[in-house]
Amino acid sequence: MGDIDYQSLQLEYRPVPADAPDHYPVIIVGAGPVGMSMALDMAQHGHKVLVLDDDHTLSIGSRAICFAKRTLDIWDRLDIGERMVRKGISWNVGRIFFRDEEVWNFNLLPESGHRRPAFINLQQYYCEGYLYEKCEADPNIEIRWRNRVVEVQPANSQVTLTVDTPDGPYSISTDWLIACDGARSPVRKMLGQEAHGQIFRDRFLIADVKLEADFPEERWFWFDPPFHPNQSVLLHSQPDNVWRIDFQLGWDADPAEEVKPEKVLPRIKALLGKDVDVQLEWVSVYTFACERMDSFRHGRVFFAGDAAHRVSPFGARGANSGVQDIDNLAWKLDLVMRGRAPDALLDTYCEERQAAADENILNSTRSTDFITPKSETSLLFRNTVLRLAKQHDFARRLVNSGRLSEATFYTESSLNTPDVDEFTATLPVGGVAPDGPVSRDGHTTWWLSQLGKNFVIAVFCKDSLPAAASLQQMANPDFQSLPVRCILVVSPELEGDIAATGIEYVVDQDSILAGRYDVRGGACYLIRPDQHIAARWRNVDIVRIRQALLRATSTHQEVPSCHN
Amino acid sequence: MSQLNTQCNFNVPDEFYERLISAHRDLSTNESNAMNAALVLLLSNHIGDLDVISQALEEARRSVMAEA
Numbered sequence: 020m021g022d023i024d025y026q027s028l029q030l031e032y033r034p035v036p037a038d039a040p041d042h043y044p045v046i047i048v049g050a051g052p053v054g055m056s057m058a059l060d061m062a063q064h065g066h067k068v069l070v071l072d073d074d075h076t077l078s079i080g081s082r083a084i085c086f087a088k089r090t091l092d093i094w095d096r097l098d099i100g101e102r103m104v105r106k107g108i109s110w111n112v113g114r115i116f117f118r119d120e121e122v123w124n125f126n127l128l129p130e131s132g133h134r135r136p137a138f139i140n141l142q143q144y145y146c147e148g149y150l151y152e153k154c155e156a157d158p159n160i161e162i163r164w165r166n167r168v169v170e171v172q173p174a175n176s177q178v179t180l181t182v183d184t185p186d187g188p189y190s191i192s193t194d195w196l197i198a199c200d201g202a203r204s205p206v207r208k209m210l211g212q213e214a215h216g217q218i219f220r221d222r223f224l225i226a227d228v229k230l231e232a233d234f235p236e237e238r239w240f241w242f243d244p245p246f247h248p249n250q251s252v253l254l255h256s257q258p259d260n261v262w263r264i265d266f267q268l269g270w271d272a273d274p275a276e277e278v279k280p281e282k283v284l285p286r287i288k289a290l291l292g293k294d295v296d297v298q299l300e301w302v303s304v305y306t307f308a309c310e311r312m313d314s315f316r317h318g319r320v321f322f323a324g325d326a327a328h329r330v331s332p333f334g335a336r337g338a339n340s341g342v343q344d345i346d347n348l349a350w351k352l353d354l355v356m357r358g359r360a361p362d363a364l365l366d367t368y369c370e371e372r373q374a375a376a377d378e379n380i381l382n383s384t385r386s387t388d389f390i391t392p393k394s395e396t397s398l399l400f401r402n403t404v405l406r407l408a409k410q411h412d413f414a415r416r417l418v419n420s421g422r423l424s425e426a427t428f429y430t431e432s433s434l435n436t437p438d439v440d441e442f443t444a445t446l447p448v449g450g451v452a453p454d455g456p457v458s459r460d461g462h463t464t465w466w467l468s469q470l471g472k473n474f475v476i477a478v479f480c481k482d483s484l485p486a487a488a489s490l491q492q493m494a495n496p497d498f499q500s501l502p503v504r505c506i507l508v509v510s511p512e513l514e515g516d517i518a519a520t521g522i523e524y525v526v527d528q529d530s531i532l533a534g535r536y537d538v539r540g541g542a543c544y545l546i547r548p549d550q551h552i553a554a555r556w557r558n559v560d561i562v563r564i565r566q567a568l569l570r571a572t573s574t575h576q577e578v579p580s581c582h583n
Numbered sequence: 584m585s586q587l588n589t590q591c592n593f594n595v596p597d598e599f600y601e602r603l604i605s606a607h608r609d610l611s612t613n614e615s616n617a618m619n620a621a622l623v624l625l626l627s628n629h630i631g632d633l634d635v636i637s638q639a640l641e642e643a644r645r646s647v648m649a650e651a
Contacts, residue, residue: 400603
């Protein structure tokens with residue numbers, strides 16, 4: 020069976036049924052990768068979600084094409100990662116060219132023992148198509164196409180929306196509004212908010228071409244190549260023999276002229292050769308900005324993805340950071356909606372994701388400054404770095420064609436419990452829990468796949484199991500109303516002993532997790548629902564775990580000690 | 584003889600580069616050239632070791648000659 024042509028899919032507008040509720044606990048504006056990921060996350064936490072989208076198509080054109088390991092891990096949690104990876108192209112090698120020669124190449128190939136690669140390339144329409152089908156199959160999610168939000172009235176107790184449709188406007192209210200409505204975010208404007216930052220004076224041409232060619236599946240980046248002098252060019256592969264080519268055009272280029280095939284094709288032939296038979300799939304000229312809103316939360320309204328922050332495309336930090344936004348927000352909103360955590364927990368979405376946005380903006384601004392030098396001196400340094408990179412290691416580290424998206428570590432977060440025991444600094448508290456192969460009931464599987472959607476207490480045991488009393492407490496943890504799972508990760512030698520206790524466990528068969536979690540004699544980690552590390556200790560201490568859990572949910576009340 | 588270190592010696596290479604470029608902000612090309620000369624003199628004095636400086640001068644000169 021061939022793939023569905025998601026670009027031409029017309030999504031059906033349906034009149035709102037007469038018996039539809041006029042209030043939803045959660046409404047999401049925007050059915051893009053971020054909005055639909057948020058819908059899936061909230062729905063899988065058991066909440067009814069309404070998604071409003073002003074259009075009736077999925078992504079036209081490939082747009083975002085690079086999806087990072089962290090995004091894939093999040094989509095695995097939402098049970099949609101495998102489909103993305105199966106269709107996508109996994110890649111690891113990048114090559115940098117200056118003028119007519121290669122000056123450097125790098126390999127992103129991560130250490131082995133991770134379920135997902137560093138990156139896959141996949142057209143945004145496939146990504147959205149798969150998310151859309153997953154949402155359609157979820158009884159907790161309703162998507163209304165051609166439903167345009169035209170008015171937002173925030174109040175203390177709820178948010179009221181006016182929504183325009185082909186059948187006229189209607190009014191609807193929600194407890195929580197999540198604006199995932201893109202860089203121009205109409206919801207942001209309706210609230211009188213703005214994003215602040217830097218707009219870059221440069222234009223880029225994106226050309227997606229279909230061709231039968233055996234270029235390797237690598238990322239090729241040229242600075243000042245003979246076929247496109249004084250500018251940069253990026254070549255990247257996508258599924259279905261589609262190649263993404265980005266040409267830097269400079270600020271003076273005329274966008275209307277540059278998208279014409281008679282302008283685009285000669286540029287492509289200059290790169291690929293005159294005789295290559297190319298078919299234009301999608302052409303677009305874009306400019307970009309690095310900016311963000313001052314606050315991603317306004318009462319009961321949250322902003323995520325491009326609506327909250329924008330970056331230049333170098334580094335694939337747009338869609339990837341948007342998916343990390345919702346990964347951060349969904350579990351917090353779920354706990355607050357269930358009354359299991361105070362409203363203050365939602366403020367930590369701003370704290371953590373605004374810091375992440377700053378990190379992404381910093382990295383993509385630096386890349387942009389390297390790719391588009393703004394003065395003669397800056398150009399001189401850039402070209403000198405490139406020339407030295409052929410020979411010298413230090414210069415290679417300075418070459419910046421995009422610092423590719425990695426998970427942000429929330430090392431400064433108020434939800435973290437600082438280390439009191441000695442642990443490696445390589446994996447700090449606030450970092451993302453690393454993956455690794457484990458065996459469960461005799462089958463090999465992945466550690467991250469075990470974590471689910473609740474807090475996890477992971478007890479790593481190397482030489483001996485925790486004391487019987489601790490094990491007893493772990494088996495029946497009392498963490499008030501917070502859902503917490505305890506999983507033991509044991510060395511193969513301990514498997515016989517642990518099986519008898521009846522506690523949930525996996526076996527770290529190759530001792531890979533023991534290394535990645537700096538287990539030494541033993542370690543106990545508290546892992547958040549978004550797989551970030553909240554706290555860790557050398558020993559299992561139920562009182563400390565409870566305190567860390569309260570802290571990780573912004574519940575800062577003192578708990579009575581139950582030390583005897 | 585001390586060897587010129589051409590392995591990366593920066594904790595955060597991108598941060599060095601950003602500071603270098605922003606130090607030149609708003610300068611004319613002539614002013615930037617003069618600033619670069621001052622920078623070379625300051626850093627050379629800090630290094631002090633003429634063996635190391637000679638190797639750096641040689642590498643730098645070679646990179647320009649290759650360009651010609």
